[in-house]
Amino acid sequence: MKLFFSVGEPSGDLHGANLIRELQRKAGNVDAIGLGGPRMQAAGCQLMRDMTDLAIMGLVPALVKLPEFFKLLAQVEQALKAERPDAVVLIDYPGFNWHVAKKAKALGIPVVYYGLPQLWAWLSYRVEKVRKYIDHPLCKLPFEEAWFRGQGCEATTYVGHPYFDELKAQTLDQQFLEQFKNNPQRLVAILPGSRRSEVQRNFALQIKAARLVHRAVPDVRFAVASYNDQQAAMAAKILGNHDLPLTIIPGKTPELIHAATCCMAVSGSVSLELLYHAKPSVMQYNLAMPSYYIMKHLVRVQYMTLPNLITTPELHPPRTQKYRRGDVVHSHVLFPEYPHWRDRSAQVASHAIEWLQNEPARLDLVRRLEQLRGTLAIGGASSRTADYILQHVVPQVANQARAA
Structure with a gap:
């Protein structure tokens, strides 16, 4: 199974790393590539670029970085064409990830959004992008499933907040x-x-x-x-x-x-x-x-x-x-x-x-x-998301793992 990850925040790097480990535990070999941070790299993801320095907030900083984002998007498109992953997994970072989703959709690659953006908070018209480009919308908060489904995103599934997985696994010094x-x-x-x-x-x-x-x-x-x-x-x-x-x-x-x-x-x-x-x-x-x-x-x-x-x-x-x-x-x-x-x-x-x-x-x-x-703080989001990917996105991999 080959998955392309697009992750741009330190918190997303953490969630991506936990998801990769869960997929490896449940399905064996997982070929993870894409954009992320040091935690995902440590979990076995082959990074095209460490996105740590592109975790920015605010209109002006984003505008300053626009040329770099356009260049990176072109590189992502090339990688998707060359690698032909089984699916693209997006985590947070909606400003950039909407464009990644559009490129993947045009290439016929299934798109998973693990942790939908908080569109219910502002600029909710962007939910149209979920309907158009996201095949498997997964949400983190209890009330989000009903809200997104009410906006026409019928496949939305509540998996829980992945941050609690990390917190439950923490061992304090x-x-x-x-x-x-x-x-x-x-x-x-x-x-x-x-x-x-x-x-x-x-x-x-x-x-x-x-x-x-x-x-x-x-x-x-x-x-x-x-x-x-x-x-x-x-x-x-x-x-x-x-x-x-x-x-x-x-x-x-x-x-x-x-x-x-x-x-x-x-x-x-x-x-x-x-x-x-x-x-x-x-x-x-x-x-x-x-x-x-x-x-x-x-x-x-x-x-x-x-x-x-x-x-x-x-x-x-x-x-x-x-x-x-x-x-x-x-x-x-x-x-x-x-x-x-x-x-x-x-x-x-x-x-x-x-x-x-x-x-x-x-x-x-x-x-x-x-x-x-x-x-x-129910925990288990990483495990539920891994199960969802194996059952609904790339079920042939799960079948192969069971047969082995």
């Missing part, structure tokens, strides 16, 4: 955690995001919020959970000389979340990790002013953080607060969130201060997070 167990100072973890652009846009504001927290709660210390050594160096450069009780630690995000009393994070898939650890957290996402106002008029839902979207009474309320309107935190919101182009450091800090000073309030939030975790 207990030796590393020992240093926090015997320290009387409580820890606030700062998570500046997995993309370089996120660190560049958000980290300085997170440090500003940390200073406000430290001023109100002096007996606290901070740890920055950097995605890798390169981003740790970037964070250190942005931080410069400082007087905060703060350390920058690469590659230990799960341990720092586990050890923290609360977290200040840049919104993204990390919200699911924070939910898994039932960790009170406040989310922010700083945008360029033009991007903010474009999003404000396009986004159809009130929240950007997945647990908040899952707990909202109505996904599309009659009077939708497009993107954000003010800084209202509704009672059902588990992770207060602040996406804006303006400085929201004071609001971000206020939540961390509340959890550090009001233990009953913090514990009540922990209880609510644990309740949602019990219904959402």
Whole structure:
């Protein structure tokens, strides 16, 4: 079985690697090629290109990279013609992956989208691309199957969120955690995001919020959970000389979340990790002013953080607060969130201060997070997706494996 993967985000790299391993376990030899990252390469995928440096957000950065994307798309088309894979598997990265899907469809290659884009949130007219180009749409969130099927994507199947597979398989570094167990100072973890652009846009504001927290709660210390050594160096450069009780630690995000009393994070898939650890957290996402106002008029839902979207009474309320309107935190919101182009450091800090000073309030939030975790963090998405591919996309491979 030969599969072509197109993956462009660090989180997608993780999900792709887990899926490749599940397919190998269930079907034996899997020839995986395409676009991805270091985790997929370690799982046996032959990469045409490491996409780590193309994980970008925002209109202007995307425009700057357009020539590179066009060149890459031409290379993908050539590879599809030369390799003739049994199927193309897309994970996240819709801006580029729609074009890959169109090329594959034109060549008669089945297309699987593992983790459909959140079209219910904004620019939902793009669901037409799912109908036209995606043969096997697989969704991650419970409410998405009904929504996509209601939009004419009848083959949509809910497989669960693959991030929980990784979280359930994690083994925390207990030796590393020992240093926090015997320290009387409580820890606030700062998570500046997995993309370089996120660190560049958000980290300085997170440090500003940390200073406000430290001023109100002096007996606290901070740890920055950097995605890798390169981003740790970037964070250190942005931080410069400082007087905060703060350390920058690469590659230990799960341990720092586990050890923290609360977290200040840049919104993204990390919200699911924070939910898994039932960790009170406040989310922010700083945008360029033009991007903010474009999003404000396009986004159809009130929240950007997945647990908040899952707990909202109505996904599309009659009077939708497009993107954000003010800084209202509704009672059902588990992770207060602040996406804006303006400085929201004071609001971000206020939540961390509340959890550090009001233990009953913090514990009540922990209880609510644990309740949602019990219904959402089911795990098994990688296994279910591998089964789906073997049963519905390339069933001849499964038959051969059983015969052997």
